[in-house]
Amino acid sequence: MRLRRLIHCGLLLLAGTGCGSQSGPETPIFAPSKPRDFTGHWEVDYSRSDNIQTQLNGVVRQIQRDIAQRARNAERGQTMVVGGGESNTGRDIIALAEMAELITAPELLEIFQDAREVRVRREGSFALVCDLTPPPPVVTNSPFGQEICGWDGHQLYFQLRFPEGLLIEHRLTRALTSERLVIQTAVHSPEVSQPFVLHKVFSRYDPNSGGFHCRQTLSRGKVCTTERETDAQ
């Protein structure tokens, strides 16, 4: 994985620190919904999106600050608050960053939205689907994970909880005056006290502007044509 080559050696210094302050977010409280229209095709804008190496360095610095603070507190005789058992090892932080990279890999989005549902199709991954009929939070359980979603003010919020403590939050935001969409993804691990947070910025695009468009078919896989969609209908 690309991230492997970028790892800062200083991470190893964090090995064995063994304490932290938090492990995953609280159950979300949803603000009154002010839905925004996300409908359309979106492509990632790397120039405006977070760099994973930068974020990784930021997480490491934050954990180092936490550790130093606790050490100072301990020297002053203050009680050290032990967290949920996070180890904060370099290995665990790298693992978290790798997961964040994997989860945020989709470069293209296609969003369908009406009063009943928002469906965020992500290229190469599963769609994030939120039923808007009941008030948030909408909880969907399966043996393999739990999804929570709903409008949180003007943001669309998804939370995915998996076995072994992996927790993913996606927060979709779109400014009223801008044709950009931001997805903030926070990945939590029970072994790391800080979530790994990445912001990906998407710009609206026209899938037909390249002179061709593709669609997935059952019999022939991905089929691309220069025929305009309106012509084909």
Next chain:
Amino acid sequence: MKHVALVLLLMCSAELWAQVETDPARVPEGLVLRVLDRPVAEALDLGVVVFDPGVEADDPSAHAAVRRIESRLLAAQLRDTLIESNAWGAVRVIPAPSAVVAVTITAAIEYSDGRQLQLRVRVEDATGALWWQDTLIDISTTADYPVSVNRDPFEDLYREIANRTLAVTLGYDARALSALKTVTDIRYAQSLVPEAFAGYLATLDGRWQIQRLPARSDPMLARVERIRQQEYLFVDTVDEQFVDLRSEVKPIYDLWRQAGRESADYLAAYTVRAGARAIDEQRGSFASMQQVYSTYRSMKIQEQDLFDIALAFDQEVTPTVLDTGDDVFRFTGTLASQYETWRRLLRQIFELEQGRDTP
């Protein structure tokens, strides 16, 4: 499936039969389909009613759409197994119970995923006699996937239905089979013109029995037969839709069932590993997080692919176009309501014809 070879069996080879258990832990493996060298003497027409999906007809959810698709796919699969047994006359999937067939199989989907199929099955004939009813469960194995062309992970269950139904037929002698066909004909005629065919049948202990027979030269019988052929025309037209549906949906449906089976296997293995505390040692590692995430992603992708196609093919939007030679009819709405509309139309046509013929 399950080490079963298709074996040509004669009617007397009853010792090869197996019973389907209702306890999942004791479900037998490898049921053999009984295949006759020719249909039974008085070959009975058999109707497999589109399965009860167990969801509301107006439920717009993708899950409900999948169940409704399954209700047709599984019925068509059972139809194929019954045809393969070579024991019957015409075997058709019918949208709703009808007096048009001598033997009717109805089934409700109680549970269905890639690992397990559970059906509540009921088989009865036109006299009203209940042949058998039971809840049947089949558990797939990993060897059932990937699903080969013209195979099904739950073939055993269909074979059990075919075998049990055939067993009842084999208990009927030629005279009883002939009587059953006659009752079927009269009951169908009664469904069109109750007053004209009243008195031919009477119920005894809840079963229709013949009291007298209409004259073979009765012109009304010929008209009834014509109408019956028109009803078959609708059923066969709908059957062509099933063929199209299956060719489009079955591949993705099989992949979805395979993903369900693999997910169930993964979950079981995960539970074992977690019980042995092996998971805790890797907790937080990229490998362990990637495994849970990838499993979830794989399951969701297959599910969403199926949901997309199920919603697209949901019967609510499939019109039926019927060309009778003289006219073209177009029906919309649910399959059951289309069928009911056509049958009502046939009754009206019959009444009109009768009015012209009867001064």
